[in-house]
Amino acid sequence: MKAVRLAAYDTKPELVEVPDPKIESPLDVIVRVGGAGVCRTDLHIIEGQWEAKSGVALPYTIGHENAGWVQEVGSAVTGLRVGDPVILHPLVTCGLCRACRSGDDVHCDTSRFPGIDADGGYAEYLRTNARAVVGLDPTLAPADVAALADAGLTAYHAVAKAARHLRPGDTAVLIGAGGLGHIGIQVFAALSAARMIVVDRSSDALALAADLGAHHTVLADGDEAAAVRDLTAGNGAEAVIDFVGEGGALEAGVAMLRRAGSYYVVGYGGALTVPTIDIISAEINFVGNLVGSYTDLVELMVLAAQDRVRLHTAKYPMHEFATALDDLAAGRVRGRAVLVP
Template identity: 60%
Template sequence: MKAAVLYEFDPSLTSPQYVRYEEVPDPRIEKTTDVIVRIGGAGVCRTDLHIVEGIWRDKANVQLPYIMGHENAGWVEEVGSGVEGIKVGDPVICHPLVTSGHCLACRRGDDMHATDSKFPGINTNGGYAEYLLTGARSLIKLPASLTPKDVAPYTDAGLTAYRAAKKASRHLLPGEYAVVIGVGGLGHIGVQVLAALCAAEIIAVDRSDMALGLAKECGAHHLVKSDRTEVDQILALTGGRGAEAVIDFVGEGDAVAKGLAMTRNGGFYYIVGYGGKVEIPTIEMITSEKTIVGNLVGTYPELVELMALADRGLVKLATREYRLEQANEALHDLHHGKVKGRAVLIP
């Protein structure tokens, strides 16, 4: 099969070629519960750029060369002898983690904390290829209204945004405010989920006019340009109190400090993006009673819920399509902020 293969790290992201498009061996069924999916679309994520930088080399024990791509959807190509309920030809979306289902975390539905798991595209070969090896319990059949290339980024970008926005929606009331910092690939989905699940006023914050325009299309009530005055603008919009919930899809640079400053006393700061540090004096934590919440992808049931929203047209992905052989172009466009919404590779 053809695949876009990562051979070496590039900490500065200056190489004209991050991956090589070449012929590699097809994946093979190894366990009775294995499934091979013919890729219909593979999302291009900022995490892929972090992998190229080498940030994940110790965290996930990445062994080069390997194939990136952790946002995948397609059609079932082959199934193991123990697979039931899924047949060849079924259109499916892949939960990003492949787990056995036997550990306590799995039985509780928290697959992302499983003691025995694989994460295609992170610590094993992913979907920047024609075929992907995954597991039967990771697959969700797609309704007729949804096609693989249009939904692939939901498996991480969508699912992570959904998990954070769902948490926030549980305590947001009419007349309250939710701030979304960074309304690109993940954030534009977060805005739509908030709009679907609660009645709070949504404030979108970004430095990109293109991203802010997308946020408006997705249902944001207020747009704030990130230009060093965004904290003051948020305070002005919220009557000086700050927002009841702030979802930070950036998580690096000065976004963290600003996000905490935008959060009202007793409010919730949800951190999704990474690369920076959360630094707050303990006395500030005590006197403000702010809650800081980390967010890691999402569960299988949450991906089912997100597909239900997509099926009803309440959440839509903005995507830009690239051929698999254009993987380097897609990664560079993402790095330089040229992608509106989410890039998707199509074999």
């Protein structure tokens, strides 16, 4: 089959011919790739930023946001048929460790992450296991939803976590209406009866946020914390969900919290410094968020099938992978780029 392989860091990946993946264990599933999301993480992998963390042996096939059709199943796989449209949870998990048994797939003791530390989906076929496979509603095309497997799942996980604690009459602030944030806004509108305030530096992004269901939008111009306080009778918000996590968003975001409020960190890159006396005296919480579970992905696909979460995609045939990566690096992609084998 054809696959886009990285042979050395800081060099361009190449489209090459490699052997098709084979079933190696009874729960393995081979998927014919219908779409592979092109993600900023792929750029970081090529630059070598993940070299120490992943320890992957080069050359290997990148692509960690994958959807397609079942091609072949191992002898122990039930409930999947050849040709079924599917999206793949990004991790291949064991199902036996304590985290897996409590449904917390992301913290599996022995997971693999195709596209990060094993062969991924910039290819015609991909090997995963049955635990990662989520069946798609027949109205959903794999290439249209592939990028929800990572960015969308991360946004869903954080918003659903916050929504479980929010009551009608509460307020949540969502910081950042970009790639993750615009999915988070749609998920929030679907899951919560709380009021939603969206903060972003771009007035175009805020216009999109209002279209997607934000009740109020606030331009991040330095006075955004005061604006949120004005909108909440001086109290602040019960939840702040931060899709940015750097560049001043953190300081402003923490200043938007109500007493006993919770700050959900999704975007990353910055550092958070908060006096401990402020944490105890206002009893505020800080909550990390990493990708999402299998059931998070199942629930997100329900919203996608109901057309309540929509992702704008720019599709590229697989042989134009270099253009897709260049366009992403240059900020020329609207929504998410997807490679189609």
